[in-house]
Structure formats: structure tokens, C-alpha cells
Amino acid sequence: MGNDLSRLILLQKLDVEIRQLQDEVTSLPVRQEELERQFAVAVTEYLDLKSELENAQTDKRELETKIEEEQQRHQKFKNDLMKSTNEREYTTAVREIDVARKVISQLETETLKLMEQIEKLESSLAEKTPAMELERQQVDRQLAGLRERTVDAEARLVELRSNRPGLYDLLSKEARSNYDRLSRMKSGLALAEARSHSCRGCRMSIRPQVFNDIRRAESIIMCENCGRILYYDDEAE
Ligand SMILES: [Zn+2]
Numbered sequence: 111m112g113n114d115l116s117r118l119i120l121l122q123k124l125d126v127e128i129r130q131l132q133d134e135v136t137s138l139p140v141r142q143e144e145l146e147r148q149f150a151v152a153v154t155e156y157l158d159l160k161s162e163l164e165n166a167q168t169d170k171r172e173l174e175t176k177i178e179e180e181q182q183r184h185q186k187f188k189n190d191l192m193k194s195t196n197e198r199e200y201t202t203a204v205r206e207i208d209v210a211r212k213v214i215s216q217l218e219t220e221t222l223k224l225m226e227q228i229e230k231l232e233s234s235l236a237e238k239t240p241a242m243e244l245e246r247q248q249v250d251r252q253l254a255g256l257r258e259r260t261v262d263a264e265a266r267l268v269e270l271r272s273n274r275p276g277l278y279d280l281l282s283k284e285a286r287s288n289y290d291r292l293s294r295m296k297s298g299l300a301l302a303e304a305r306s307h308s309c310r311g312c313r314m315s316i317r318p319q320v321f322n323d324i325r326r327a328e329s330i331i332m333c334e335n336c337g338r339i340l341y342y343d344d345e346a347e
Contacts, residue, residue, distance in 0.1 A: 113280075114281055114285040115327050117281055117285075118281065118285060118300070119301060121274075121277050121281070122300060124273065124274055125274075128270050129298055131263045131264075134259070134260065134263045135260055135263050135264055135267065138260050142253060142256060145249055145253060145256075146249070149245060149246065149249045153241075155238065156239075159231055160235060162231055163228065163231040163232065166228050167228060169224055170221060170228065173221045176217055177214060177217045177218065180214045180217065181210075183206070183210045184207060184211065184214065187203045187206040190202070190203040191203035191204065288330070288339065289339075292339065296336070296338060299311065299338065300338060301339045302333060302338040302339070302340055302341075303340070303341060303342070304316055304321060304324045304325075304340040305343070306347070309335065309336060309338065311336050311338040314333060314334070316333075316340070324340045324342050325342045327342065
């Protein structure tokens, strides 16, 4: 029985570590996402400027297309003017040429304003780029660290899982079924340490006689309150 208890202590330690490692491995995508989210917050200003620049560039391209269309109109009326055979055609062409010129001039003014805006945005962005790149490098390093630790955790998991049967199979049938049952009921913690005359699992105090029995570790003793298997740890006490 004494052997069972020391094996149970080891088994619980092993199972606790397996669970922690599993959590570490499965939470990787969430932690990666969180890092990316923090990065996006840290460089919000930079990203805002970048999208502002992209919008301005799109607007500029649209203006350029409009100018081209207007120039074609302008050219068409110039041709009309040359081909005009009467006063009415002549007047219309002159009027339309004038309208097209004004529109082109307006569009060109808008384009100039946009180009100034684009220039300003580009220089602001260039100013903020080094800080943003530094931030990115830090995030990349953190991501690499996360992946590395996950690879280590996976390797350790394989090792622990392969060790587990060797320990579990040495337990008596009774100890095994007690452990499995309690482990299911107590979120994986079938054992609790008895320290300073109380159960560390539920804080219930333990009678001195029972506490002495636990210290002797000659039999499996369960907490009268929470039902966990109690053990005594010299070093912890
Ligand atoms: Zn208890």
C-alpha cells in the first residue's frame, strides 16, 4: 500500500504535467492570434496612415481616368469644331470645348491636392516605419519562441505518455480504480497533500490521529470531507 501511495503521487504529477503540456499545445493558435492583435494595436497609427494612403492613391487613379475621358471629349469637340459647317455646330463645339477645359482644370487641381496629400502621408509613413518594423521583429521573435516551446512541449508529451503505462500498471487494481474515479470527479486531482493538519484539496482540518497515519503512509487514507487520497510531503511541510 505504501508503494501504491508513492506511485500514485508520481502518477498524479505525471498527469498534471501532461494536462499542462496539452493545454500549452492546444492554446498555440489562440496565443498567436493574441500576439498579432497586440501588434495591430501597437501600430494602429501606422496602419491607419497606410490605409489613408491607399485610399488617396485609389482616388488619384480615378481622377486620372476622369481626366483622360474629359480629354477625349475635348478632342472630339475640337474635331467637331474643325468639321463644323454652320454657326450652330460651331457655337456648340466652342461651348463644349470650354466646358471640357474647365472640367479638366478642376480635375487637375484636385489631382494636385491629392498628390500633396499622398506625399505627406508617404513621409509620415516613412517616419513611422522603423518603429513599426522593430515592433514586427519583436512579434516575430515572440511567435518563433512560442512555436519552439510548443515543439518542445509536444516532444515532452510523447515522452510522458509513453512513460505513463509503466507507472500505472504497477498500481494495485484497487488503487487504479480509486485514482481513475477520483481523478474524473476532482478535475484530475485525485490526491491532496495533508499539510499543517489540514487537507490542501478542501481545507478541511484533519484529526491528529489520522494525520499521523497519513505521515506513516502505510495505508491509503482518504479525506473525510472531499474524498481525495491524502499524502504527506516532508519537504513541503
Ligand atoms: Zn479534503
